[in-house]
Structures are given as C-alpha cells and as structure tokens.
Amino acid sequence: MSKQLSLPVLLKEQLTFDNFVAAENQQLVDHLISVATSIDKTSGYPWLTYCFAETGLGKSHLLFATCYLAEQQQQSCVYLSFRDKRHLAVEMLEGLEAYDLICLDDIEYIEDDLPWQIALFDLINRVKEQGDVRLILCARFPLQSLPLQLPDLLSRLSWGVSFRVATLDEIDRCKALILRAEQRGLVMSVDVAKFLLNHLQRDLSALIKCLDKLDELSLQQQRKLTIPFVKSTLNL
Missing domain, CATH: 1.10.8.60 (Helicase, Ruva Protein; domain 3)
Incomplete structure (x- = not known):
C-alpha cells in the first residue's frame, strides 16, 4: 500500500523530536520514540497510545514527529485529523491497519458523529487483532471526559497507555x-x-x-x- 501521510505541506520547518521542547513531557517523548522505532514487534510492545491536552500544547507536533521518525525507520505511516472529517468519507478508516503506524488527531471532533465512532471502534479492533500495528490517538480531553456516544469505543481506547501533554513554563x-x-x-x-x-x-x-x-x-x-x-x- 502506498503511503498516505497527509502532513501539512506548507510548514516552514519539519516538525521533529529535535525541535520539540520536552520539559515535563520527556517520558511521553521517550515513549513515542520507542513506538516509532519498535521494528521488532514482540509481546508487550505498546500498540495503542492515547495523548490529551488543551489546544496549543504540541499534540500534533508529537504525532508529526513520530511519523517522521517512523519513516526514517522505513516504516509505513498515516496521519489523519478528525478536524477535517467534513471533507472525508468515513470509509477512510478502512484498511488503515495495513500501515505500521497510524496517528489519529483531534478525536473530540467525532463526538456527535456515530458512524465515525463506529468506524474508529472497528479500526481499533482490527489493529488489536492484527497485533503488529501501532496506533496513536490525540484529543483535548482525558478519556473519562471524552464526549463520545459509543461506550464501547471509550472502553477500547482504555486498552492502551494514556499520557497528558504538560504545559510548558x-x-x-x-x-x-x-x-x-x-x-x-x-x-x-x-x-x-x-x-x-x-x-x-x-x-x-x-x-x-x-x-x-x-x-x-x-x-x-x-x-x-x-x-x-x-x-x-x-x-x-
């Protein structure tokens, strides 16, 4: 499958871990670097990661950086923001489990859209079943406050590890x-x-x-x- 990495094309600079000031987020950065470089997909490998923070704290930067590093490891990856879902078909999520790394941003934008929630639920199940794909999701809210209509989706999201992106001083x-x-x-x-x-x-x-x-x-x-x-x- 060809890559669908839809990163911003007009960025003035590449968003990488090198130009992300980690500060209190070093544990999260180390985790994402491990995810991006986990070519040996053995048991215990972190297949699902959930990150949350208010707007403007670098969630998207971290996703772009993880994708960039994964590409350097010759791994296939895809980035998708649900902020753009009005321009996308829900079928976009079908087959994404063929990638090594899937980064899904702005999960809160599907809070009022049950078809998208069901599609994400199904994708998580397929990723879990396949066993060799990494999935990273970002949103503004912690899991317990994520405004989703589908309780089973919240349950699936809790299968992974969760990180809060800390504010910089x-x-x-x-x-x-x-x-x-x-x-x-x-x-x-x-x-x-x-x-x-x-x-x-x-x-x-x-x-x-x-x-x-x-x-x-x-x-x-x-x-x-x-x-x-x-x-x-x-x-x-």
Missing part, C-alpha cells in the same frame, strides 16, 4: 519559540521571545504562527528580530 516556552525561529533561519534573543510571550496569546501554536510574518518581513527588509521591529510588524 515561561522559560521552556521561550526555548521552544527560539528553537522554532532558528529552524527558519531567524535569530531570536531571549528578550524578544519574552516580549512575544508577554504581548501575544500564550498559546505556543499561535505564537509560532507569528513567525511566518516575522520571517517574511525580516527577509524583505533585511532586518533583525529586535523588539522595535517586532512591535511595528505585529502592531503591538
């Missing part, structure tokens, strides 16, 4: 912002990173989106990322 948010700027070829000082944290949304994903505009205009104007430049560019 201010120091680690600065590190993450500086690191992602460096990936784009931008030099960002700690002072500029702190300025952005103090004047914009503290949601890291929203802050990183600002790098697109800063990247474009700093290149056009041949200017460094100083606080005055950031203030004028972002109208702060």
Whole structure:
C-alpha cells in the first residue's frame, strides 16, 4: 500500500523530536520514540497510545514527529485529523491497519458523529487483532471526559497507555519559540521571545504562527528580530 501521510505541506520547518521542547513531557517523548522505532514487534510492545491536552500544547507536533521518525525507520505511516472529517468519507478508516503506524488527531471532533465512532471502534479492533500495528490517538480531553456516544469505543481506547501533554513554563516556552525561529533561519534573543510571550496569546501554536510574518518581513527588509521591529510588524 502506498503511503498516505497527509502532513501539512506548507510548514516552514519539519516538525521533529529535535525541535520539540520536552520539559515535563520527556517520558511521553521517550515513549513515542520507542513506538516509532519498535521494528521488532514482540509481546508487550505498546500498540495503542492515547495523548490529551488543551489546544496549543504540541499534540500534533508529537504525532508529526513520530511519523517522521517512523519513516526514517522505513516504516509505513498515516496521519489523519478528525478536524477535517467534513471533507472525508468515513470509509477512510478502512484498511488503515495495513500501515505500521497510524496517528489519529483531534478525536473530540467525532463526538456527535456515530458512524465515525463506529468506524474508529472497528479500526481499533482490527489493529488489536492484527497485533503488529501501532496506533496513536490525540484529543483535548482525558478519556473519562471524552464526549463520545459509543461506550464501547471509550472502553477500547482504555486498552492502551494514556499520557497528558504538560504545559510548558515561561522559560521552556521561550526555548521552544527560539528553537522554532532558528529552524527558519531567524535569530531570536531571549528578550524578544519574552516580549512575544508577554504581548501575544500564550498559546505556543499561535505564537509560532507569528513567525511566518516575522520571517517574511525580516527577509524583505533585511532586518533583525529586535523588539522595535517586532512591535511595528505585529502592531503591538
């Protein structure tokens, strides 16, 4: 089967474990690295992982990073976000168990859609039966709070291991912002990173989106990322 890895095509930089600031999430990162590199599929191998956190804490980044690492191991993988389900057919889940790694994001978006829940339930059963596939799912809520209509699906999701993606403190948010700027070829000082944290949304994903505009205009104007430049560019 050909790969269907539908990762964002307009990313300014590759989302990997190298540019993810783990901090309190090191145990989760280590687990996902193990999942991505588990070529020897022996008993006890982590076949189902559930991650949860509020928006903007890096769940999707972790899924992309796991897919990227798995591909480096010559393993087939597929990424699908249920945020896009209105553009997809429920039959998309059929046959995914043929991949080595399946990453499903934004599970909460099927809370009011029973056909999608049934399809996911069936996929989990097929993955479990096959025994050599890894499945990673992400959502905003812990399992006990996941608003699904199908109780059996919640039961299946509890078969695996569960992780909460921890929030980064201010120091680690600065590190993450500086690191992602460096990936784009931008030099960002700690002072500029702190300025952005103090004047914009503290949601890291929203802050990183600002790098697109800063990247474009700093290149056009041949200017460094100083606080005055950031203030004028972002109208702060």
